[in-house]
Amino acid sequence: MGSDGYNGFLPNGYLVATDSSGTILSEVKIQKGTSIYKLYTPQTYNKTRLNVYEIDVPTNPSDPTASYFVMGFLQIKKGSIYDISGSQTATSNYPLKLHFSNLANFQNLIASTDLSNTSITSISDTSQFNYFDYSDKSKLFVETLKNGKTLYNFFDLIKGGHSLNVDMNQCIKIPQVKTLRFPGSFVSMTVYAKPDKNSVLEYNLGTATSISNELSYYYPNESFDQYNCVTNYNVGSRQYSFVNLSSTISSEVNTYSANFTNTGTSLANYKTTVSGPYDYYLANFIGKNINNNISIYLYSPSAASYLNYKMPDFSKYISKTILDPSQIILQEFGLYQFDGFNESKLPYKDSRSYHDVNIKAVRGR
Secondary structure, eight states, X not given: OBOSSOTTOOTTEEEEEEOTTOOEEEEEEOOTTOOOOOOOOSSOOXXXXXXXXXXXXXXXXXXXXXXXXXXXXXXXXXXXXXXXXXXXXXXXXXXXXXXXXXXXXXXXXXXXXXXXXXXXXXXXXXXXXXXXXXXXXXXXEXXXXXXXXXXXXXXEOOTTOOEEEEEGGGOOBOOEEEEEEOSSEEEEEEEEEESSTTSSOOEEEEEEEXXXXXXXXXXXXXXXXXXXXXXXXXXXXXXXXXXXXXXXXOSOOOOOOOEEEEEOSBTTTOEEEEESXXXXXXXXXXXXXXGGOEEEEXXXXXXGOOOOOOOOOOTTTSOTTTTOGGGEEEEEEEEEEETTOOTTEESOXXXXXXXXXXXXXXXXX
């Protein structure tokens, strides 16, 4: 298993390979400063798939607050590569401190450059605008909700500047609005606007939420090369999430036909039945109480048809008390599908961590 610049490995951790039944085939201790790891088996392993786990253990296991982390990729192809080296970077002008004048009695304030963004609901939180960054081509997008009315503007930034006075009396533009109706409730929508769809630079235009099945999203009249729209809604015990890349902000709402049913609640008895199209699943388990402070994330591609969550004997790395399967409960299970999925390229993308590709997801317990 290789990685280029993978900064998720902790110095006190291991990479462990097992077969489908959990028999350990190979292990390697994670070394600080090493970014590429290869796992070899002492004997010929003829099968095309295997399980690979990252096991991170605390420096001081006797610390009662110490936490353990296990990430497993189940029945992935031999030769798969884990790469989070990232993509292109942009010129930084950090830090930029924003100073707001004529700011009072607002319900929400959004500020975004093409490298930083945040939103606040109280004037006492303006210190969150002290450490912005921006590229040489960026402007500052500001949107405010005041007395039920939404207004916005783009403010010029001076290359290399580290302080900007923002007069909210200049926030006078009336935005466009899209009203969306969802097939569920507790809905949300976030939009990232990209001046160049091939660049990492983007403005966060804010998040709109509603407990009903309808919301209105306000966005600037200025056009962008691409909009990356992230939407979420709940239907019963399921949360549906989507990422859509488009040259416009659509009023259409996506649906996803994949689903799953569960039995059991812990690693000792949890079983899943899945239906519909999906590229991979993610099962997240956590310790039931502070005495087994552990988080487990298990990924597996649909092509493997592997739904065995039983943990191998990792007592060499983690105490059996902490690994007691009856004390490790399901936090969430999800099915995911995204454009360009390649099961040999890890990590797999999901709508919580990525919004640079079209994604469909359904999650729940």
